[in-house]
Amino acid sequence: MRRKFNFIGLVQFIFMILSAFVVGFILNFAQTNDLIFSKQIVFQSNVNTYLLTVLILFLIYLGLYGLFNRFFVSSAIFFVFFAIYAVADYLKVKSRSEPILPSDLVMLKNTKGLLGMVTPKIMTIVGIFLVVIIVVFVLLEKFFGKKMLHFNYITRIVFVALVAICIGSFYKANDADSVTYKILTKAGYTNYASNVNQSANSNGPMLTFLGNMHVDVMDKPEGYSKEKMESIVKKYQGVAKSINRKRSNKNLSKQTLIFVLSESFADPARVPNIKLNKDPIPNIHNIKSKTTSGLMMSSGYGGGTANMEYMSLTGLAMNQFSDSLQSPYTQLVSKQDNPLNITNSFKTSAAIHPFHGNFYNRSTVYEKFGIKTFRNIDTTGSLKLKYADTLPEMEYVSDESAYKDTLWQINQKKGGQFINLVTMQNHMPYTNNYTNNPYKVTGSGVSDKSRSQVENFSRSINYTDDSTKEFLDELDKIDKPITLVWYGDHLPGIYDGNNIYQYNVQEHETDYFIYxxxxxxxxxxxxxxxxxxxxxxxxxxxxxLALEQMDQKVTPYYALLTQVQQKVPAMAKNIDEGTNSLYVNKKSQTVSKLTKKQQKIMSDYQLVQYDLTVGKGYIRKTINK
Structure with missing residues (x-):
């Protein structure tokens, strides 16, 4: 009997170890979507990090066994969880060139919304696979569960403690003096500071996920002190005074300022190796030719909407934060009190987003920003969206409806106000079955399997083109001053024929105009x-730019932002290896080195950003007065 017991136990642990090896490989494959590349990483170039991943997976399996004390129940949970994780990582990498990160966990508050972004085909395949796993292990538990190993409480506590200690140790993964850091370094773990996806390709998605559990918001800039910050305020008070001599309008809150983030909007004809048979956005091209306009450097591709929104509303730059800060909305703002943002300059403010309000923690963030009302598809009563129609072929609230809600909000106030609109119409997936879609795409910038998505996206933004022109026409009928900042947040992640590193700048440029x-x-x-x-x-x-368009006087903070905007090349969080910051000049060319004057402005900017986010807050009460 004893031999049989030991044999069964041995078989169980061999199965667990082999499972950890298999799941580890599957996770790597889900990350790279390249079998040959995955085999090279796992069996040649990064064997040690793969073995470390296997060890962690085995400990997690062991921890589940200790928690439930049922082998097949623990196995079912282990395989179901990592099957979902692998698919989620694959989908995120495919659409955003970025692995699953701890900051993404806040999105689980709205599982329904997440599932709405996954194609029915993938949901069906994954659903069937998960049901099969669960049924198989339930039957195994029923017929063979009693024959498996069962442990006493002390052993079970030890198993659970091992995995808790293992995962908890990653809190110090980025601390060079920690044991975890030294072990990871010894194993060959490399944190590619400017490219989290490259880290995941090299180290595996699990180690990358765990390595980003602890967030260092921003490194302390050299020379940071109360005296230094007070001197910066004094300096930009002088700059503001110089700017304001040429501007006539004193009270920003008397005007209406609208920020419109147009989801995934970027002209597909500008993407390298893409050719369309006709222009999908003739109205917006015409608008851009007649008003303040250009291209915007996005710090995201295929996603990261809230990060661009954060930068727009605060004037702070993603490339100046540490790489472990992947989402300011979920990792920073929720811990701040009264963070500085454009809303502070208005007595009345409103936000409109025709989707779930808890995505990217927006409900909490907007409240922190001081935004008075937030309308979304979850709000009811007086805060319910007035318009929520969708286009016949689409699932998300149309831009036409979003604009109507914005017009309604404008008319609720006789004087000025700030309105932040984040649209949803052009969000992925682009699998709509348009009737007689007139757009055809050729070129090597997209694979054959994704070509229809680019064509559908082109049709979708054509609807945006029409509704945006109609929206501006309606604004012109209103007898009060209104200025609109309109911009696309990032390109959709559908141009899979292009090398994103080769076309780094072009695939991070979207459209904007100020009207x-x-x-x-x-x-x-x-x-x-x-x-x-x-x-x-x-x-x-x-x-x-909006304040200049409105001939509006500036505070010292906005004087600093004016200097940055006018005298420093456009900046973005870099995806390429080597540096966290990508600088681009007015000809869309990469700038490798800033001048001494630009470096000085950036030094002031970094000091101010640090003080306003994680520093002592020396100037919080004075720099925006």
Whole structure:
């Protein structure tokens, strides 16, 4: 009997170890989507990190066994969890070139919304696979469960403690003095600071996930002190005074300023190796030619909407944060009190997002920002969306409806206000079955299997093109000054024929324009077209550009942002190896080195950003006055 017991136990542990090896490989394959590359990483170039992943997977399996004390129940949970994890990582990498990260866990608050972004085919395949796993292990537990090993409480506690200690140790993974860091380094773990996806390709998605559990928001800049920060405020008070001599409008809150983040909007005809048979956005091209406009450097591809929104509203730059901060909305703002943002300059403010309000923790973030009302598809009563129609072939609320809600909000206030609209119409997936879609795409910038997605996306933004023109026409009918900042947040992750590293700049450029309505133009509260320093900008440059468009006087903080926008190349979080920051000039060319004057401005900018986010807050009460 004893021999039989030991034999069964041995078989169980061999199965667990082999399972850890198999799951480890599957996770690597899900990350790279390349069998040959995965085999090379696992069996040649990165054997040690793979073995470390296998060890962690085995400990997790062991921890589950200790927790439930049922071998087949633990096995079912282990395989179901990592099957979902592998598929989720695969889908995120495919659409955003980025692995699953701890900051993504907040999205689990809205599982329904997440599932809505997955194609029915994938959901069906995954669903069938999971059901099969569960049924098989339930039957195994029923017929053979009693023959498997069962442990006493002390052993079970030890198993659970081992996995808890293992995972908990990754809290110090980025601390060079920690034991975890030294073990990871010895194993060959390399944290590619500027490219989290490259880290996941090399180290495996699990080690990358665990290595980003602890967030260092921003490194302390050299020279940071109370005296230094006070001198910066004094300096930009002088800069503000110089700027304000040439501007006439004093009270920003008397005007209406609207920020429109147009989901995934970027002209597909501008993507390298892509050719369309006709222009899907003729109206927006015409608008851009007549008003302040250009290209925006995005810090995301295929995703990262809330990061661009954060930069637009605060004027702070993603490339100045540490790499472990992947989402300021979920990892930073929720811990702040009254974070500085454009809403602070208005007595009335509103946010509109025709999707679930808890995505990216927006409900909490907007409240922290001081935004008075937030309308989304979850809100009810007086905060319910007034318009929520979808286009016939689409599942998300249309841009036309979103614009109507914005017009309704404008008319709720006689004076000025700030409105932040984040649209949803053009969100992935692009699998709509359009009737007689007139757009055809050729070129090597997209694979044959994704070509229809680019064609569907082109049709989708054509609807945006029409509704945006109609929206501006309606703004021109309103007898009060209104200025609109309109921008695409990132390219959709559908251009799979291009090497994103080769076309780093082009595949991170979206469209933007700033439009002042007829009343604002006729009453010297809005400009028709700015021509200087507008060709290529970044989300953190929208506030100073809007204030210049509105002929609005600036605070010391906005004077600093004006200097950054006008005198420093557009910036973005770099995806390429070597540096965290990508700088791009007005000709969309990479700038390898800043001038001494630009470096000085950036030094001031970094010090201010640090003080306003994780520093002592020396200037929080004075720099925006």
């Amino acid at each position: 002042s309505n007829k009343y604002a133009r006729e009453h010297d509260e809005g400009t028709t077209k700015l021509n200087s320093n507008t060709q290529v900008t970044d989300p953190n440059g929208f506030i100073p």
